[in-house]
Amino acid sequence: SQELEQSPQSLIVQEGKNLTINCTSSKTLYGLYWYKQKYGEGLIFLMMLQKGGEEKSHEKITAKLDEKKQQSSLHITASQPSHAGIYLCGADVYSGGGADGLTFGKGTHLIIQP
Amino acid sequence: DAGVTQSPTHLIKTRGQQVTLRCSPKSGHDTVSWYQQALGQGPQFIFQYYEEEERQRGNFPDRFSGHQFPNYSSELNVNALLLGDSALYLCASSLGQGWNQPQHFGDGTRLSIL
Numbered sequence: 001s002q003e004l005e006q007s008p009q010s011l012i013v014q015e016g017k018n019l020t021i022n023c024t025s026s027k028t029l030y031g032l033y034w035y036k037q038k039y040g041e042g043l044i045f046l047m048m049l050q051k052g053g054e055e056k057s058h059e060k061i062t063a064k065l066d067e068k069k070q071q072s073s074l075h076i077t078a079s080q081p082s083h084a085g086i087y088l089c090g091a092d093v094y095s096g097g098g099a100d101g102l103t104f105g106k107g108t109h110l111i112i113q114p
Numbered sequence: 115d116a117g118v119t120q121s122p123t124h125l126i127k128t129r130g131q132q133v134t135l136r137c138s139p140k141s142g143h144d145t146v147s148w149y150q151q152a153l154g155q156g157p158q159f160i161f162q163y164y165e166e167e168e169r170q171r172g173n174f175p176d177r178f179s180g181h182q183f184p185n186y187s188s189e190l191n192v193n194a195l196l197l198g199d200s201a202l203y204l205c206a207s208s209l210g211q212g213w214n215q216p217q218h219f220g221d222g223t224r225l226s227i228l
Contacts, residue, residue, distance in 0.1 A: 004156070031213055042118075042204060042221040043157070050214065088156055092213035101172050102147070102206075102213055104156030 003027055003093055006105035014113050018077050021108045023089030025070040031092040032072045034063050036085050037107070043088065046074075084112045116141055118207050118220035126226045127195050135190040135223045139207030146188040147217060148180060149204040157204055163188050164211035192225075200227045 005024045013019045023032070031050045035043040047056045049065035049072060056063055060077045076083055086107040093103045119138045127133050139146050145164045149157035159172035163182035182188045186207075192199055202224050206217040 033217065035219070040202065040222075040224065043206075043219040045216050045218055048216050090156075090217075101159030101162065101170050102149075102157075102217060103159070106154070106156050 003103050004089055004091055004105035006087075006089060006108050008108060009106070010109040010111070012111045012113060013079055015080060016078055018075065019079060019110070020076075021074045021087050021089075021110075023072045023074070023091075023105055025091055025093060027070070027093045029065070029070055029072075029091050029093065032065050033090040033102070034072070034074050035088045035090060037088060038085050046087075079112050081112050081114065084110055086110070118205055118218055120203075120205050120220040120223050122223060123221070124224045124226075126228060128228050129195055129197060131195050132191065132193045133195060133225065135192075135203050135205075135225070137188045137190070137205030137207075137220060139186050139188070139205075140218050143207035143209050143218070144186050145208045145211050146182060146186065147206045147208070148188070148190045149206065150174070150199075151202040151204055151222070153201075160190070162211065169211050195227050197227050200225060 007022045033048050034046040037043050047063045054065045062075045065072045088107045090102045090104040121136045147162040148160040151157040160174050161171040162169050166182045177193045179191045202222045204222045206219045208215045208217050
């Protein structure tokens with residue numbers, strides 16, 4: 001089963017609109033990463049969250065970690081064409097027997113319409 | 115300041131062959147992790163190398179092996195290639211083992227198996 005669920009799977013928004021992407025874990029989160037990927041390319045690091053309730057912002061992107069709900073959200077304000085791409089959440093997820101490495105969701109495909 | 119570099123960028127092999135992929139970490143980083151990303155999926159953790167030893171391993175068969183050199187660069191070897199091994203192989207580097215430091219990714223090697 002997928003340990004990290006991202007929603008929505010895809011998103012089309014008009015340029016200038018706000019949007020939110022969610023990442024939910026079925027297990028305890030010990031750290032969460034947000035990355036952006038352009039099709040067929042490497043992952044670009046956006047933010048890392050480690051503490052419950054932590055919130056970080058970079059330019060027009062804000063990410064929050066709600067450790068109690070095992071969720072994180074990524075919010076983009078006043079979207080631009082440069083925001084288009086695949087957004088991936090990755091987390092340090094423990095299965096009880098030890099670290100499983102960094103686990104990723106399947107990604108959210110974001111399209112910005114002019 | 116060079117980021118993570120991977121070679122080659124593209125590779126075509128046939129079933130049963132063996133392949134070696136290479137990764138040079140970001141300057142100042144000493145830990146290398148490898149991931150496999152199938153089309154439409156998030157990256158899957160293969161293993162992590164630190165101090166020239168495999169420290170953590172994901173759910174991949176022994177056909178997948180690796181090596182880390184004294185200069186921190188790394189190789190991923192895959193033997194007896196299967197059609198299902200076709201994927202984007204990503205290398206990530208960080209400072210120190212574990213997952214409490216940002217993982218910086220390269221652009222990947224696209225491996226196609228015929």
